[in-house]
Every structure is written in structure tokens, then in C-alpha cells.
Amino acid sequence: MLKTTISKALLSAALAATFALPLAATAQTMNTPAKSVLNKTDQQIVMGMARANIAEIEAGKLALANAASAEVKAYAQQMIDDHTKALADVTTLAQNKGVTLPSEPDAKHKAMADKLSKLKGEKFDHMYMMQAGVQDHKKVHAMLKKDEQRAKDPDVKALAAKMMPTVEQHLHTATEKHKMK
Template sequence: MKTAHLASACILGAITQFAAAQTSAALNKADEGRLVAIAQANIAEVAAGKMALEKSANADVKQFAQMMIDDHGKGLDETRKVAMAKNVTLPTDPDAAHQKMAADLQKLSGAAFDKAYVSKAGVADHTKVHAALKKDIADSKDADVKALATKLEPTVAHHEDMAKKLNAAVK
């Protein structure tokens, strides 16, 4: 009889620990939204960078685009790791606003493309994402989401600065 009670207590303990682990991994809706937004920003920057590599003839724009692909690809990998640990399903495509921006960019070529890419995907997007990451750092309740935003913020700030300089140079 004591063995049966001991076995029941062990099973109950294991179930309780499993439930606690599941609860601790779950995100609140705001932090889940932050994780999705970070993923979509990275997805959009990689896609726009690939388009710029194909469409631009400007060496500086191509160099910037390659940096976007490399850095935001790494950022997306980091975001996916956190999402997997938190049981969050991330989108695989850019959001509607970035899809529209991509469609608009696709219609352009030459210097018009370069200027639009740098001003929209470069300056405007990085300014917006940089502000969002600062807010994520301040407001995230989940330590892993906060750590991700903290890790990505300096890179996005650097991209924002580079985009502003490139935007001034691209005619």
C-alpha cells in the first residue's frame, strides 16, 4: 500500500512539474506579439535585401543589402530559437505593409529603386523597428523576449545609422 501511495505521489509530482514547465514557457499575448513582430521585421529585411541584390547596380546599396540579409538572417534564427522554446508559431512571410512595400519596390529600377529601397527598407523600417525594440526592452515581461530585443537593438541602431548615411549619398 505504501508503494502505491509513493508511486502516486511521484506521478503527481511529475505531472505538476510538467505543467509548471509548460506554464513557464508560455508567453503572454503582448510578448508573443513582440516575438511575431521581430520575426516579421527580420523576414522583410532579408526579402528586401535579396531584391536589392538583384535590382541594384550601386555597389554601396548592394553592400548594405548583403549586410541586411546576413544580419537579419541571424536575427531571424535567434528569434526562431526563442519562439521554439516558447511554443510560438512564427509567420513565414512579411506582414501586409512589407508585402506592399516589396510590390512597390519591384516596380522600380535603377536610381529610383536604390533611393526607394534605402529610404523605405533602410531608413524608415529601421527607425520604426529600432523604436519598437526599445519599447520591447522596456515592456517585455518574458526574460527571453527582453534578452532577444536587447541583443538585436544595437545591430538595428547600426543599420539605421548606416541607412541614413547611405540615403544621403544615393541620388
């Protein structure tokens, strides 16, 4: 009888340990951030893509509130829509590769948003199209070209290539609208 009780206790302990070990390992993995599988350069590229998209989304929202021209508001809505889709792609890639993304624009874009938020009407329209439309898209276009060349990870390269035509279209549209003003 004692032998049976001890055997049952040992068997129960062994089973409990067998099932608890994977659960403990899973809980530990869920609480600790995954180590990125990307090198530092590729991590910076992905974070730069996120920052650029976040900045365009925020500037677009500001334009919807402050722009006078229906044309500028339509452009701003396109920026919000297109850059939200692009940010979703960047976020998916980042999650798959273990990269933590920024959640807000960088200091330079916050400063630009602060300046823009003080403007209304035609002054806002002109500044928004010049800054967020032309200048930022020129920078992002150049950044994506460079990133596509220097990225080592094939998924990062592919994402830079995928984003390029949309940024080119945004730049072209902004340049044309800015010339008309």
C-alpha cells in the same frame, strides 16, 4: 497449465500497456502544437521581431536583384546576413517558448516589395535606402526599445536588447548612404 497460460497472457498485456502508454502520450504531444509559455504581449513581440527580420531579408534579396549601386548591394547583403542571424535567434526563442511565427512579410511590407520590384537602378536604390534602410529601421528601433520595456519574459527582453545595436548600426549606415544620394 491453463493457469500458466492465463498468467503469461496477463503479464504480456500488462507489459504491452506499460510500454505503449508513454509512446501514445509522446505521439499525441508531437502532433499537437505546444501551448506557449509567454503571455499574449510577449508572443506579439516575438512575432513582430520575426516579421521585421523577414521583411528585411526579403527586401535585401530584392535589392541584390534590382539595385544599381555596388554600395546599395553591399548594404542589402549585410541586411540579409544580419537579419537571417537575428531571425534564427527569434526562431529558437519561439520554439523554446511555444510561439508559432509568421513565415512571410506582413501586408504592408508585401506592398512595399511590390512597389520596389517595379523599380530598377538609381530609382530603386533611392527608394530601397529610404524605405527599407531608414524608415523601416527607425520603426524597428523604436519597436525594440518599447518591446524591451514592456516584455515580461526575461528571454524576450534579452533578445530585444541583443538586436538593438545591430538595428542602430543598420539605421546609421542607411541614413549616411541616403544623405549621399
